Amino acid sequence: MATWNLSETQHHILICNGSSCNKAGAEELTQSIRNEIAAKGLDTLIHTSRTLCNGRCQDKCVLITYPDGNWYKEMSSEDAPRLIESLITGNEIEDKISHSYNGKCFERTEGTVKGIEKEGEIVKRVSKQL
Numbered sequence: 001m002a003t004w005n006l007s008e009t010q011h012h013i014l015i016c017n018g019s020s021c022n023k024a025g026a027e028e029l030t031q032s033i034r035n036e037i038a039a040k041g042l043d044t045l046i047h048t049s050r051t052l053c054n055g056r057c058q059d060k061c062v063l064i065t066y067p068d069g070n071w072y073k074e075m076s077s078e079d080a081p082r083l084i085e086s087l088i089t090g091n092e093i094e095d096k097i098s099h100s101y102n103g104k105c106f107e108r109t110e111g112t113v114k115g116i117e118k119e120g121e122i123v124k125r126v127s128k129q130l
């Protein structure tokens, strides 16, 4: 089990490897991103983690970058070079961002599906338990 030294890390990419994203190419996306980072010698600056479902399956393949707090949608392995370039230059790839953090909450971009209200889902789950 690895224990990485993250003292120079500037960006963290969370790559969804949940079921829906995996069916849409999340493994290829993960490998492309990691290969791009290695090819550019950026391993100490950019860290990646696979995650389980992030609850935005409609947007598959989903990934999230920190510290900027951008959620990306419809990502494929072909997007890896420009994603890494965008992190280094600070020029966001706006056509792939589904939600961005404004310091208070996440704002959905135009054309991104709203999704299910969590409050309704929580009431349904609690009702089933009673």
Ligand code: FES
Pocket (backbone or CB within 6 Å): 016, 017, 018, 019, 020, 021, 022, 052, 053, 054, 055, 056, 057, 058, 060, 062
């Ligand atoms: S499987 Fe990726 S968001 Fe659900």
